[in-house]
Amino acid sequence: MRPNHGTTPRILPHLLATLLLAAVGVVALDAAPEARAATQAPPIPLDRVIPAPASVTPGGTPYRITRATRVRVDGSAEARRVGAYLAGILRRSTGYPLPLTGHGKGGIRLRLDKGDFGAEGYRLDSGAGGVTLTARTPAGLFHGVQTLRQLLPPAVEKKTAQRGPWRIAGGTVQDRPRYAYRGAMLDVSRHFFTVAQVKRYIDQLALYKVNALHLHLSDDQGWRIAVDSWPRLATYGGANEVGGGRGGHYTKADYRRIVRYAASRYLEVVPEIDMPGHTNAALSSYAELNCDGVAPPPYTGTKVGFSSLCVPKKITYDFVDDVIRELAALTPGRYLHIGGDEAHSTSHPDYVTFMDRVQPVVARYGKTVIGWHQLTGARPAQGALAQYWGRDRTGAAEKEQVAKAARNGTGLILSPADHIYLDMKYTNDSRIGLTWAGLVEVRRSYDWNPGAYLAGVPDSAVRGVEAPLWTETVRDSADIEYLAFPRLAGAAELGWSPAERLGWDGYRARLAAQGPRWDNLGIRYYRSPQVPWPAR
Known part of the structure; x- marks a missing residue:
């Protein structure tokens, strides 16, 4: 039987088209988390936490925790312990490695500073490039971590890996306690x-x-x-x-x-x-x-x-x-x-x-x-x-x-x-x-x-x-x-x-959000x- 030399040219375009579609599909899958994030409910507002923070200034792009996120701390042993505590909570529910590292850009940063925070106060700054918690004492950092937890979806409290996205609203929280x-x-x-x-x-x-x-x-x-x-x-x-x-x-x-x-x-x-x-x-x-x-x-x-x-x-x-x-x-x-x-x-x-x-x-x-x-x-x-x-x-x-x-x-x-x-x-x-x-x-x-x-x-x-x-x-x-x-x-x-x-009216709404x-x-x-x- 004479071979059909015309088959290959006719199949090749279809094969190339299939491969191209598959490649596009891979790209689409890689982009899917971001696309899904755009259709998800907005991040939890910065003032939707308990206790109510002293001051909240919302604005800017949310920060998104991903597999590449690192938890960065300064050289203090106590700050490292607070960072390890935070990473331990986040690793269970996100499934991400979240390594504890030193100084650097991006990620979640915990830093001690001589600012006017008092013994237990903190500042939380969130934007597209990362989240920074700043406090004068490790206790202030720890309290800031509790605010950070509540700004993530309730699923962050689960002990097994959950599906994200894990976003933190953009803006600044400045906080300190009324009573010691x-x-x-x-x-x-x-x-x-x-x-x-x-x-x-x-x-x-x-x-x-x-x-x-x-x-x-x-x-x-x-x-x-x-x-x-x-x-x-x-x-x-x-x-x-x-x-x-x-x-x-x-x-x-x-x-x-x-x-x-x-x-x-x-x-x-x-x-x-x-x-x-x-x-x-x-x-x-x-x-x-x-x-x-x-x-x-x-x-x-x-x-x-x-x-x-x-x-x-x-x-x-x-x-x-x-x-x-x-x-x-x-x-x-x-x-x-x-x-x-x-x-x-x-x-x-x-x-x-x-x-x-x-x-x-x-x-x-x-x-x-x-x-x-x-x-x-x-x-x-x-x-x-x-x-x-x-x-x-x-x-x-x-x-x-x-x-x-x-x-x-x-x-x-x-x-x-x-x-x-x-x-x-x-x-x-x-x-x-x-x-x-x-x-x-x-x-x-x-x-x-x-x-x-x-x-x-x-x-x-x-x-x-x-x-x-x-x-x-x-x-x-x-x-x-x-x-x-x-x-x-x-x-x-x-x-x-x-x-x-x-105020009861605002509090009861924030309290309801704690249920999940x-x-x-x-x-x-x-x-x-x-x-x-x-x-x-």
Whole structure:
């Protein structure tokens, strides 16, 4: 058969056309991410974060994180640790390598500078060429990283690689906190929580720039910290919890792990030993601490006000000295909380005597006293802080006692129970929580101004805000999260954001946007009907 020499010329154009189309297709695929990005929803606006930043100037082209992005840090070891923390979060969800490198152009840059940022402030500059976080301290860089996280899509919080694009809106954020103290308290005495559970809560607090973790380590139901000179406090006094369940305690090594982990998230641990009341766990552990020398049985109920250390006994102050000395040695932070609330079984003269003798012990071991606001009914030490937990309807005389102490130099931490006690029920239908301070829905927890809350208190006396979580009804991390979220975010904003940036209408929209982020983090929050949450 004669070969068909004309076949090749006719096939060749079709083959070349196919190859050309394939090549164009490759180019199109390479360009597809950018094309897709153009059709995606716009980046999250710079002011759509919690806490609300002090100043936002939007504008310019967004920055896009890609496989080529690097995280650049200066030579500081602390800045490198913050950079490594950020890269660790981004690598999981983007799937990109995001190597940690030194100076250079482009990418995400973290730099320490001597600018006017304060101890915790930062500036975020974003544009097509990259994102730069600048701060005077590593704490400021870390807080800037939390803002950067919230400017990325909620999928950035997932632990497996997700599809982008990962864009950060263009412009500048300049930010610094309103108050130096922004705390959250976890009661580990009514119910005990493991080191892992406390670490989980620390990570959640850090996302909203909280900088103090107040641990309520002792109460009638349980003593939760090992004290070498009084070992039965932990082994016997820590064996129970509310309802009769198995308690627990932190060894000194456990406590150090919590302190170190908190420090890595720029939180200071504030340990509390509540006294002279709320002391049944100690009294049941050592008979000699009781005035009659008889140890009461362990207590697993929820009543308050029935216990008291024996104020006249010398051994009481030996006990206090030993406990504070050992706890202060474990705690690098500035503060040690001595409780002082609901000491109904202690006479007023005995209460004043006790506080006069105990506050100098705290100072002797290098710490500053914090006490519940009943401390203002005694003689607060110079530099002491009083934590106000009253309510709107607290009597005028009690409020004036606190205000007078504030005018005389005692700093205040505001924790009004009917606003930011996280253990209060949202509604009568809430599955857990208490109601003695009232029902506290999300708007009520947010819609108040710390600087103007107590009449007669100078604004300069308010050192900050703290959201306590008592755990009579709380048994696990799911319970913690249900009561803390979304109210914790509001408490954090009240502590951080300038008064002029606060407002329920804007806040509820920003809060709603946190819902998908919490879903991705596995936070089991209360979906308040007051908030327009996105559909799941």
